[in-house]
Amino acid sequence: xxxxxxxxxxxxxxxxxxxxxxxxxxxxxxxxxxxxxxxxxxxxxxxxxxxxxxxxxxxxxxxxxxxxxxxxxxxxxxxxxxxxxxxxxxxxxxxxxxxxxxxxxxxxxxxxxxxxxxxxxxxxxxxxxxxxxxxxxxxxxxxxxxxxxxxxxxxxxxxxxxxxxxxxxxxxxxxxxxxxxxxxxxxxxxxxxxxxxxxxxxxxxxxxxxxxxxxxxxxxxxxxxxxxxxxxxxxxxxxxxxxxxxxxxxxxxxxxxxxxxxxxxxxxxxxxxxxxxxxxxxx
Amino acid sequence: xxxxxxxxxxxxxxxxxxxxxxxxxxxxxxxxxxxxxxxxxxxxxxxxxxxxxxxxxxxxxxxxxxxxxxxxxxxxxxxxxxxxxxxxxxxxxxxxxxxxxxxxxxxxxxxxxxxxxxxxxxxxxxxxxxxxxxxxxxxxxxxxxxxxxxxxxxxxxxxxxxxxxxxxxxxxxxxxxxxxxxxxxxxxxxxxxxxxxxxxxxxxxxxxxxxxxxxxxxxxxxxxxxxxxxxxxxxxxxxxxxxxxxxxxxxxxxxxxxxxxxxxxxxxxxxxxxxxxxxxxxxxxxxxxxxxxxxxxxx
Numbered sequence: 404x405x406x407x408x409x410x411x412x413x414x415x416x417x418x419x420x421x422x423x424x425x426x427x428x429x430x431x432x433x434x435x436x437x438x439x440x441x442x443x444x445x446x447x448x449x450x451x452x453x454x455x456x457x458x459x460x461x462x463x464x465x466x467x468x469x470x471x472x473x474x475x476x477x478x479x480x481x482x483x484x485x486x487x488x489x490x491x492x493x494x495x496x497x498x499x500x501x502x503x504x505x506x507x508x509x510x511x512x513x514x515x516x517x518x519x520x521x522x523x524x525x526x527x528x529x530x531x532x533x534x535x536x537x538x539x540x541x542x543x544x545x546x547x548x549x550x551x552x553x554x555x556x557x558x559x560x561x562x563x564x565x566x567x568x569x570x571x572x573x574x575x576x577x578x579x580x581x582x583x584x585x586x587x588x589x590x591x592x593x594x595x596x597x598x599x600x601x602x603x604x605x606x607x608x609x610x611x612x613x614x615x616x617x618x619x620x621x622x623x624x625x626x627x628x629x630x631x632x633x634x635x636x637x638x639x640x641x642x643x644x645x646x647x648x649x650x651x652x653x654x655x656x657x658x659x660x661x662x663x664x665x666x667x668x669x670x671x672x673x674x675x676x677x678x679x680x681x682x683x684x685x686x
Numbered sequence: 687x688x689x690x691x692x693x694x695x696x697x698x699x700x701x702x703x704x705x706x707x708x709x710x711x712x713x714x715x716x717x718x719x720x721x722x723x724x725x726x727x728x729x730x731x732x733x734x735x736x737x738x739x740x741x742x743x744x745x746x747x748x749x750x751x752x753x754x755x756x757x758x759x760x761x762x763x764x765x766x767x768x769x770x771x772x773x774x775x776x777x778x779x780x781x782x783x784x785x786x787x788x789x790x791x792x793x794x795x796x797x798x799x800x801x802x803x804x805x806x807x808x809x810x811x812x813x814x815x816x817x818x819x820x821x822x823x824x825x826x827x828x829x830x831x832x833x834x835x836x837x838x839x840x841x842x843x844x845x846x847x848x849x850x851x852x853x854x855x856x857x858x859x860x861x862x863x864x865x866x867x868x869x870x871x872x873x874x875x876x877x878x879x880x881x882x883x884x885x886x887x888x889x890x891x892x893x894x895x896x897x898x899x900x901x902x903x904x905x906x907x908x909x910x911x912x913x914x915x916x917x918x919x920x921x922x923x924x925x926x927x928x929x930x931x932x933x934x935x936x937x938x939x940x941x942x943x944x945x946x947x948x949x950x951x952x953x954x955x956x957x958x959x960x961x962x963x964x965x966x967x968x969x970x971x972x973x974x975x976x977x978x979x980x981x982x983x984x985x
Contacts, residue, residue, distance in 0.1 A: 426972075437976075437979045437980055438790070438825070438980070439790075439825060440824070440825050440826070440845050440973075440976060440980060441823075441824030441825050441844070441845055441846055443847070443972065443976050443980075444845045444846040444847025444848075444867065444972045444973065444976065445846040445847065447847050447972030447975060447976075448846065448847050448848065448849075448972065451847065451848070451970065451971065451972050452848060452849060456913070479970070479975055480970050482970070483970075595870040595871070595876055596870070597823075597824075597870075597876075598790075598823070598824075600888065602889075603888075603889065604887065604888055604889015604890070604891070605876070605887035605888055605889055605891070606887075606889055606891040607876065607877055607891050607892070607893075607894040608870065608871055608876060608877065608894075608902070610894075610895060610898030610899075610901060610902060611898075611901060611902050611905050612898060612901050613898065643849075643869065643871070643906075643909070644849055644906060644909030644910045644912070644913055644915060645871060645902065645905045645906030645907070645908065645909040645910070646871075646905075646909070647909055648905050648908055648909050648912075649905070
């Protein structure tokens with residue numbers, strides 16, 4: 404443990420994270436969702452119903468988590484999103500209507516961040532410090548937009564199994580990145596919608612048993628190697644009645660191990676910043 | 687759990703509605719126009735009328751289960767005696783448009799014609815006007831809800847967005863339309879439908895493992911049971927009614943029926959119960975969020 408990445412007594416970190424996208428995304432951005440009630444209602448199920456199931460489950464297992472919320476969802480279902488905060492979880496930026504930042508001009512990215520901040524302040528009285536890019540991908544100027552907006556950490560990338568630091572060379576400022584993995588994105592196994600087709604090609608909904616087994620093995624490996632596991636779970640996908648039982652098995656399995664640090668992404672980022680940046684005095 | 691007490695009649699904990707889309711080859715011809723004239727490929731879907739319907743009726747009879755079927759008008763004309771047999775066996779027969787048209791491509795007036803034409807065909811055939819409706823591809827135009835009510839439709843099972851029944855807005859009468867929302871994971875088609883060319887599904891994934899699909903359904907049932915919800919199972923005779931898959935369905939249903947607190951009912955019964963117990967949706971319901979934005983285009 405002497406080269407552990409984590410505080411004393413901690414073997415590995417778990418920063419559960421949920422993207423409460425609801426019906427936001429491409430079809431809302433191009434307006435087609437307003438003529439697609441089946442797709443709209445499928446997405447709306449997440450904030451409307453599934454978030455409640457998830458909050459109860461997280462309570463049962465005493466696990467804090469991070470929820471990334473497009474602010475269109477916050478405006479539409481403020482009580483459901485406020486419940487996330489009231490029950491001790493963390494909220495992060497996720498665009499307003501799940502805009503793909505890599506396709507936006509710098510000015511448009513700035514507008515989305517400003518609009519989101521105003522809505523978080525109005526409805527929740529808070530300013531998030533963390534951000535998960537809708538669609539993940541960044542434009543060349545995204546890091547500067549985020550730093551200027553006061554964001555100190557992100558969970559947008561994929562390329563590692565522990566946090567790392569992203570430098571903005573021009574200004575010397577830095578973000579802590581907590582990368583996720585497709586392996587722990589519920590879209591990769593469980594999402595299904597026919598028109599528009601997700602996944603494209605309409606692959607089968609995977610077996611819940613084998614999905615649990617995959618996720619459990621990912622956790623076991625991460626814990627063994629002392630890493631940081633985060634998730635890209637979506638209430639509308641894995642917060643459904645049958646799949647809540649899958650998450651319940653996963654959480655119970657993780658809870659049964661010793662030395663797991665269940666933390667919000669912001670706490671992990673804070674630790675990483677102190678541990679890995681304070682010596683250089685640049686945090 | 688106190689909120690779920692009294693949600694369903696006679697102390698039942700959850701509702702379970704078995705629905706069957708008897709679409710024959712109508713829906714697949716709309717979904718994949720290249721099917722036209724390809725007799726081998728079409729016969730994959732025509733198998734339902736030939737064998738699948740009988741196999742389902744036998745299973746439901748053995749289990750003493752009453753179910754809700756959706757039939758397009760054209761299919762009812764082609765398979766009149768089969769539809770009458772479904773009705774005589776005690777099952778509910780609902781309207782599934784005339785030819786499984788994709789309503790996204792029709793005007794409101796055309797949608798209304800498809801609906802009323804089918805009401806007439808089915809009423810002739812079974813001696814009563816259907817009260818249930820399913821949009822085969824899930825959508826309808828703004829304003830269609832009023833057409834449904836005018837045609838005598840009391841409930842629909844077409845949209846998504848909840849795990850309990852809800853009220854559609856926009857039907858200006860004292861009997862608003864009830865929706866029994868669907869879930870892809872509780873349908874047979876996303877797991878099992880297959881054709882090599884034209885490719886169905888479009889990306890041509892493997893047919894799912896029967897054993898693992900049964901496991902998913904059993905776990906979905908456990909979740910719906912735990913939370914006291916309304917589970918609508920959506921089946922297709924040509925998909926689930928094969929010699930190998932009917933056993934999967936039997937095992938699933940027998941397992942669910944072993945719970946004495948599950949209310950097995952038709953869609954019409956669940957809709958009527960919900961209407962008798964509620965006057966509207968909880969604030970912020972997805973269908974009410976959508977309503978002001980799902981409006982006729984101004985042009």
